[in-house]
Amino acid sequence: MSPEKTSPVVALEDRKREAAKLYSPSAARNREPVRAVLAERLPERARILEIGSGTGEHGEACCAARPDIRWQLTEIDPDSLASCAARAEETDGLLAPLSVDAGAPDWARGIDPVDALVSLNVIHIAPWRVAEGLAESAASLLRENGFVFLYGPFLDGDATAPSNLEFDASLKSRNPEWGVRPINTVTDLFARHGLTLTERIEMPANNLSLIFRSAA
Numbered sequence: 001m002s003p004e005k006t007s008p009v010v011a012l013e014d015r016k017r018e019a020a021k022l023y024s025p026s027a028a029r030n031r032e033p034v035r036a037v038l039a040e041r042l043p044e045r046a047r048i049l050e051i052g053s054g055t056g057e058h059g060e061a062c063c064a065a066r067p068d069i070r071w072q073l074t075e076i077d078p079d080s081l082a083s084c085a086a087r088a089e090e091t092d093g094l095l096a097p098l099s100v101d102a103g104a105p106d107w108a109r110g111i112d113p114v115d116a117l118v119s120l121n122v123i124h125i126a127p128w129r130v131a132e133g134l135a136e137s138a139a140s141l142l143r144e145n146g147f148v149f150l151y152g153p154f155l156d157g158d159a160t161a162p163s164n165l166e167f168d169a170s171l172k173s174r175n176p177e178w179g180v181r182p183i184n185t186v187t188d189l190f191a192r193h194g195l196t197l198t199e200r201i202e203m204p205a206n207n208l209s210l211i212f213r214s215a216a
């Protein structure tokens with residue numbers, strides 16, 4: 001197998017390093033818009049589970065803005081896990097990362113229910129099985145009134161931004177299992193697991209925030 005297929009997936013960007021902590025240029029750009037959307041939807045003392053936390057900067061920014069919340073970091077990549085651990089040590093409310101492969105069967109077993117299951121810029125840069133893993137586990141992980149929050153680029157038929165079509169082609173040329181996901185395919189996947197798309201929020205740089213809640 002080629003190294004691209006066997007190595008864990010990491011971000012396609014030049015992350016800066018300071019001891020164990022990594023700094024993501026894209027997280028620096030999008031953490032404020034993401035924080036704003038999330039913070040106003042999280043209940044008091046919300047518990048959040050993030051899948052594919054990367055450098056840990058999103059959780060750090062949200063915990064700084066909302067000292068009442070508890071944010072559980074997770075990652076699959078060792079360098080990212082170390083970065084998340086370093087941030088968790090110095091940020092109130094940010095919980096030391098769990099090693100989680102969201103594409104593995106039963107990955108959520110043993111994890112306590114949460115108010116929000118969050119995954120930012122992950123499902124296009126991971127096999128489709130990861131999106132399926134999120135959807136399969138979401139219903140059992142979410143507390144009453146809980147929600148799934150996905151952020152990133154999506155394909156939207158004729159309305160797809162040209163930059164997202166180019167990004168899709170470039171992802172697929174690196175790994176045929178990756179790709180910008182069609183919004184309808186993602187919505188159908190979550191619907192099969194009892195979760196309805198309740199909010200679609202336009203974000204900077206042709207990204208979207210998608211919020212799914214229990215259909216019940």
Ligand SMILES: C[S@@+](CC[C@H](N)C(=O)[O-])C[C@H]1O[C@@H](n2cnc3c(N)ncnc32)[C@H](O)[C@@H]1O
Pocket residue numbers: 008009010011012024026027051052053054055058075076077080100101102103104119120121122125126130
């Ligand atoms: C583009 S980065 C985004 C990181 C972070 N969420 C952010 O927005 O800055 C994608 C992340 O997904 C993680 N990832 C990829 N496959 C995964 C899997 N199967 N389970 C959990 N995380 C995964 C990678 O290690 C990587 O850190």
